[in-house]
Amino acid sequence: MRDLPEATGKTGAPSPTRTKPERPRDRLGRPLDWDAMNELELEDFDSKSLRENHELARVYVREGRYFPAHEAWETAWKQARGTPDAEFYKGLSQLGAGYVHLLRGNAHGAKTLMRRASRRVGSYPDGHLGVATTAVHDKLEADADAVERGDLVPGEGVIFDPPVV
Numbered sequence: 001m002r003d004l005p006e007a008t009g010k011t012g013a014p015s016p017t018r019t020k021p022e023r024p025r026d027r028l029g030r031p032l033d034w035d036a037m038n039e040l041e042l043e044d045f046d047s048k049s050l051r052e053n054h055e056l057a058r059v060y061v062r063e064g065r066y067f068p069a070h071e072a073w074e075t076a077w078k079q080a081r082g083t084p085d086a087e088f089y090k091g092l093s094q095l096g097a098g099y100v101h102l103l104r105g106n107a108h109g110a111k112t113l114m115r116r117a118s119r120r121v122g123s124y125p126d127g128h129l130g131v132a133t134t135a136v137h138d139k140l141e142a143d144a145d146a147v148e149r150g151d152l153v154p155g156e157g158v159i160f161d162p163p164v165v
Contacts, residue, residue, distance in 0.1 A: 028104055028156075029067035042068055045075035050089075053079070054129060057092065058165050066103065070096025088128060091120025095140060095163065105155045107147050114144040131165050139163045 023031050024038040032038070045053055053076040060069035070093055077089035094117035101109030122137030143160065146152035152160060 025067075027067075028100060029070075030104065040067065042071060045072050048072075048075070050076050050079040054089070054092075057096065058130075061096070061162055061165050064162060066096045066099040070100055072096075085129070087120050088124050091117045091123075092131075092165070093117075094120065095136070095165070098140070098144075099162070102143075102147065102152070102154045102158060102160070103156055107154045110154055111144040111147045114140045114147075118144070136163050136165060 022038070023034065024036045025040040026032055027039045029040060043056065045056075048056065053072040057069040057072035057076070060066070060072065073089050073093035073096055077086060077093050080086040080089050094113045098110050098113035098117055101107075101113060118137045118140035121131070121133050121140070124131075124133045126132060126134045139161075140163065143152060143163075147154060152158065
């Protein structure tokens with residue numbers, strides 16, 4: 001295979017000679033206009049180990065920062081591909097995304113991702129990688145049911161107890 005010159009421009013994977021600026025985001029991870037002030041600073045999750053991303057995501061959930069938790073666990077899921085823990089991290093990533101949708105006011109997205117997360121995380125033994133999987137499963141199912149019944153109304157002002165991860 002011959003070596004091709006590196007592409008240049010503003011699209012594709014960033015590299016030292018090919019930059020793609022980070023799009024500004026609001027605190028819930030929604031993209032803002034390119035000229036807007038960024039409200040969300042994210043870690044460089046790709047530079048962290050799988051374990052570091054997992055622990056960082058757990059801290060973010062305790063702080064109520066679900067978008068960064070989702071991003072950290074999504075990176076962990078990619079780092080764990082091909083291992084028995086890949087589905088676990090995918091489920092935790094979906095947990096973060098479910099609560100992001102709850103805060104963004106998206107009932108369908110919230111309950112759908114919470115249920116997917118509960119199935120994945122709940123399929124692992126209790127205490128797996130420090131997570132009380134049974135309690136997390138039950139919490140996700142209860143919150144999804146509450147959204148479905150209308151007892152937990154999605155939106156930025158929604159009040160709920162966070163899952164304990």
